[in-house]
Amino acid sequence: MPLMKTDWDVLVEGFLGHLEELKEQGVRFLPVAPQTLAALEALSSKARPLPPPSRTRIDPAPALLLTPEKAQAAVARIEGSPVAPLVPGAANLSAVDQHTRAAAMAELRGRALVCRKCPHLAQSRKNVVFGIGDIHSPLMFVGEAPGADEDAQGEPFVGAAGQLLTRMIRAMGFSRETVYIANILKCRPDTPGQSFGNRKPTAEEMKTCAPYLLEQIGLIQPKVIVALGATAVEGLLGRREGISRLRGHFQDFRGTPVMPTYHPSYLLRSESLAVKRQVWEDMLQVLEKLNVPITEKQRNYFLKASA
Ligand code: SF4
Structure with missing residues (x-):
């Protein structure tokens, strides 16, 4: 019998899927807050499975923690990597704008994937689309x-x-x-x-x-x-x-x-x-x-x- 996915599984799967999409689009960098990196490092060094969400404090979105100055500094660390515009319309966006937008979209997706504002739909759905x-x-x-x-x-x-x-x-x-x-x-x-x-x-x-x-x-x-x-x-x-x-x-x-x-x-x-x-x-x-x-x-x- 297939195991039921928890909200946490759905969130992680969805986030990984979104990262894959970004990678396919040529995105090679996402600004991440130092607190988030520290939390991830702590988890991986202990080599234990991620705890369920009820006992986990999820950091606010990286985009929300970033100041423009931090994001600019982070992007500047990418060696010789001007981010190619993905479409002509994106030509006016700076690298910071593009990556901050990607991070904000990832955070929004994460919220939607575990949304239960319509309990009857959350109950019957297989996936949040x-x-x-x-x-x-x-x-x-x-x-x-x-x-x-x-x-x-x-x-x-x-x-x-x-x-x-x-x-x-x-x-x-x-x-x-x-x-x-x-x-x-x-x-x-x-x-x-x-x-x-x-x-x-x-x-x-x-x-x-x-x-x-x-x-x-x-x-x-x-x-x-x-x-x-x-x-x-x-x-x-x-x-x-x-x-x-x-x-x-x-x-x-x-x-x-x-x-x-x-x-x-x-x-x-x-x-x-x-x-x-x-x-x-x-x-x-x-x-x-x-x-x-x-x-x-x-x-x-x-x-x-x-x-
Ligand atoms: S349909 Fe309802 S439960 Fe599903 S994401 Fe929208 S608000 Fe949340």
Whole structure:
């Protein structure tokens, strides 16, 4: 019988996963507070397993303990290692900003992974689906909530709709690694008495979880957000007019342009190539807003078919 994971296991696994992601993105250094290093050294020198969280005082986030001067000094210690910008939009960020942002995101992820603010969801979930991608990206996609596949894998948009989203992102000239993808709700909405199917998050659940997404957006500071589907629009903007009326028109979220469009799962259900073209036109507007050059081929996707 498989052993149940404790919150501590989930926290450690999630943190290690996040470090791996950062490493793949080329990040080679994270500022860490001296107190944290001392605590880690003490643990490793005693060569004993980490104690459970109930008896452990977890240090505040490294980013919160760092002063800009300490972070600058720490970065200066990296021998000849100017941190390469990950995307053109990150070119204006200093190395300190990039690493402080990474540390703050890791701390936020750590908090979300052990969150139990919705006890019924904490009880039923397999994983907290925090978000994935480049935290310096100018482009962020926001969906509704994890489904069964996402809950199982701990990653947003990995099922059939996610694969379609991945193709859309590639057609735009990006990849899953160069954008950031997150959901309004970080835990799968439970479906008591049902072994399959998904349900829409309640307004209360969305409100409870919203601070995590707000912090993610605040850290990433994307130039454009794409809201996928009516629930994402409702959770982000509080608008309920219906996605077919809102799509194609930029909205404002605290100074960041938001493009509402149909959820990829709607595209999977719809036979209409005209609907696919509508979504593509929304993405062309997003590319224009990002000042990304658009090829003739990109401009013409689904055009003949939908005429
Ligand atoms: S849905 Fe959000 S607020 Fe609710 S338990 Fe999960 S992470 Fe916490």
